[in-house]
Amino acid sequence: xxxxxxxxxxxxxxxxxxxxxxxxxxxxxxxxxxxxxxxxxxxxxxxxxxxxxxxxxxxxxxxxxxxxxxxxxxxxxxxxxxxxxxxxxxxxxxxxxxxxxxxxxxxxxxxxxxxxxxxxxxxxxxxxxxxxxxxxxxxxxxxxxxxxxxxxxxxxxxxxxxxxxxxxxxxxxxxxxxxxxxxxxxxxxxxxxxxxxxxxxxxxxxxxxxxxxxxxxxxxxxxxxxxxxxxxxxxxxxxxxxxxxxxxxxxxxxxxxxx
Amino acid sequence: xxxxxxxxxxxxxxxxxxxxxxxxxxxxxxxxxxxxxxxxxxxxxxxxxxxxxxxxxxxxxxxxxxxxxxxxxxxxxxxxxxxxxxxxxxxxxxxxxxxxxxxxxxxxxxxxxxxxxxxxxxxxxxxxxxxxxxxxxxxxxxxxxxxxxxxxxxxxxxxxxxxxxxxxxxxxxxxxxxxxxxxxxxxxxxxxxxxxxxxxxxxxxxxxxxxxxxxxxxxxxxxxxxxxxxxxxxxxxxxxxxxxxxxxxxxxxxxxxxxxxxxxxxxxxxxxxxxxxxxxxxxxxxxxxxxxxxxxxxxxxxxxxxxxxxxxxxxxxxxxxxxxxxxxxxxxxxxxxxxxxxxxxxxxxxxxxxxxxxxxxxxxxxxxxxxxxxxx
Numbered sequence: 001x002x003x004x005x006x007x008x009x010x011x012x013x014x015x016x017x018x019x020x021x022x023x024x025x026x027x028x029x030x031x032x033x034x035x036x037x038x039x040x041x042x043x044x045x046x047x048x049x050x051x052x053x054x055x056x057x058x059x060x061x062x063x064x065x066x067x068x069x070x071x072x073x074x075x076x077x078x079x080x081x082x083x084x085x086x087x088x089x090x091x092x093x094x095x096x097x098x099x100x101x102x103x104x105x106x107x108x109x110x111x112x113x114x115x116x117x118x119x120x121x122x123x124x125x126x127x128x129x130x131x132x133x134x135x136x137x138x139x140x141x142x143x144x145x146x147x148x149x150x151x152x153x154x155x156x157x158x159x160x161x162x163x164x165x166x167x168x169x170x171x172x173x174x175x176x177x178x179x180x181x182x183x184x185x186x187x188x189x190x191x192x193x194x195x196x197x198x199x200x201x202x203x204x205x206x207x208x209x210x211x212x213x214x215x216x217x218x219x220x221x222x223x224x225x226x227x228x229x230x231x232x233x234x235x236x237x238x239x240x241x242x243x244x245x246x247x248x249x250x251x252x253x254x255x256x257x258x259x
Numbered sequence: 260x261x262x263x264x265x266x267x268x269x270x271x272x273x274x275x276x277x278x279x280x281x282x283x284x285x286x287x288x289x290x291x292x293x294x295x296x297x298x299x300x301x302x303x304x305x306x307x308x309x310x311x312x313x314x315x316x317x318x319x320x321x322x323x324x325x326x327x328x329x330x331x332x333x334x335x336x337x338x339x340x341x342x343x344x345x346x347x348x349x350x351x352x353x354x355x356x357x358x359x360x361x362x363x364x365x366x367x368x369x370x371x372x373x374x375x376x377x378x379x380x381x382x383x384x385x386x387x388x389x390x391x392x393x394x395x396x397x398x399x400x401x402x403x404x405x406x407x408x409x410x411x412x413x414x415x416x417x418x419x420x421x422x423x424x425x426x427x428x429x430x431x432x433x434x435x436x437x438x439x440x441x442x443x444x445x446x447x448x449x450x451x452x453x454x455x456x457x458x459x460x461x462x463x464x465x466x467x468x469x470x471x472x473x474x475x476x477x478x479x480x481x482x483x484x485x486x487x488x489x490x491x492x493x494x495x496x497x498x499x500x501x502x503x504x505x506x507x508x509x510x511x512x513x514x515x516x517x518x519x520x521x522x523x524x525x526x527x528x529x530x531x532x533x534x535x536x537x538x539x540x541x542x543x544x545x546x547x548x549x550x551x552x553x554x555x556x557x558x559x560x561x562x563x564x565x566x567x568x569x570x571x572x573x574x575x576x577x578x579x580x581x582x583x584x585x586x587x588x589x590x591x592x593x594x595x596x597x598x599x600x601x602x603x604x605x606x607x608x609x610x611x612x613x614x615x616x617x618x619x620x621x622x623x624x625x626x627x628x629x630x631x632x633x634x635x
Contacts, residue, residue: 098600098602101363101364101365103363103364114285114288115289116288116289116292116319117292120288120292120319120323122363123322123326124318124319124322125363126363127318127322127354128318131318131353139362139363140362140363140364140365140366144599160318162285163284163285163317163318163319193349194346194349194350194353195317195318195350196346
């Protein structure tokens, strides 16, 4: 396994457009192995679009995306599938299959991609349910019987099913109360350490940014600026200043420093 | 070829040394399961597990290792972990909380009990649905009466927009299908009646069946599928988006704003569409008569006029507004009953279409019985 710090995802001169509107223009981004990187930016700056483009759900209008050193856009579908197995995605509302129980949801990736024995898969499902902090009886429940926070945990368990190397999170703490959001942050940090994950997340949550991210990528003017929180805070760009030096940003940072 | 993962056993006095190495990860899970099973069968008393040779470890490998350790300990042995990279040790410790063996499947319900439950629930649901629909009819009537007293409250723009969608936009499909049904009826009738040399009576057949039944029934079924479903989907989507709740908090009357314009639109449009469908079907019949039977257009009209009375036409037409009322009511009612997410919108839309077609045909049967008593 390559050492930590290596770029695991390399985005080069990415261009995405919707009609006449350019969302990203010559955007470059490196995501390093083993880090937690947050994508932030104002509404409409294309955070989710960038995530979807990296995931291959949207075709870019130009530029290239390399994952694990392989250019995604030139790979054959079979090889792409192989790479997709090495990442897990947590969608904003969980995107659990509503007709399946939590356990069946987690079983889906195993059934599609592995030939493990039924018993081992059951053990692993129980293990993942426990890893994400769900009560043991959650496995038999349907998504509609779970609270918002539990749904996210269940979806995280599904995303982690095949032990991905990269975990993509789209607004993981949106819609959670502050306590649940804090718990979720800790869970992600904890899992990232013990499972050796690279985490890429879109978030608006300043507490999350201050508490668990290693680097922050700010989408500004169709480009991106990357740095640690303290590096970004020294930048003069008005949006960054407002974002980090506004009352919410200061409060989050103060809370984190106080810990 | 070097193995992807291995587990070598050696002895250090009374202690078995398990030298574990390679990639203990998901892609090699089948191999790992075999390795672990081999050690378990060997029944070593005490063991030291060396993890120094591990290249990578994920939850599958860690889980299998953990399971092995637990089994050895359960057999009365002592297990120690020797050399291990810190991240592997952390991961292994994470497994230490053994997951409770709760069942992962839903509780099993015996087939016959499930069947009885479903029949019972469907029966009760049917009755409740009927009662609620009658309540909804009452609510709509009251709203309608209130609006009639103050005609300024009719949402004219909304009404005309729905008229366009329900009526005008449906003209091509209603016209085409009715025309084709006219063609089919005329041909089939002529084919059968030819045996008696009474081909001319296929004109009567087409005229009576189209004007009394088929014109209005076909149109109503098309409108139920086209517009009744659209009512449910539109209102249901608004319900999911909390737009209905927003309306209520803004002091808007949902019945007045959403239900009444749709209901009135379909009640105005369906009779007009029925008339159009009658014309199209008769045209189809006339063309087919000309082509197959050689009955000229004047002949066709003459035959039609002498045998098909005005009452026949009205028997069909009078049913249209009633059918329309059923379609509109069911469409709006099911839309307002949407709860939860988008899947509910789809379910309710299906239900609305099935229910409104069902009710239209039941009502048609009721009309038939009534007319036969009245002697039409």
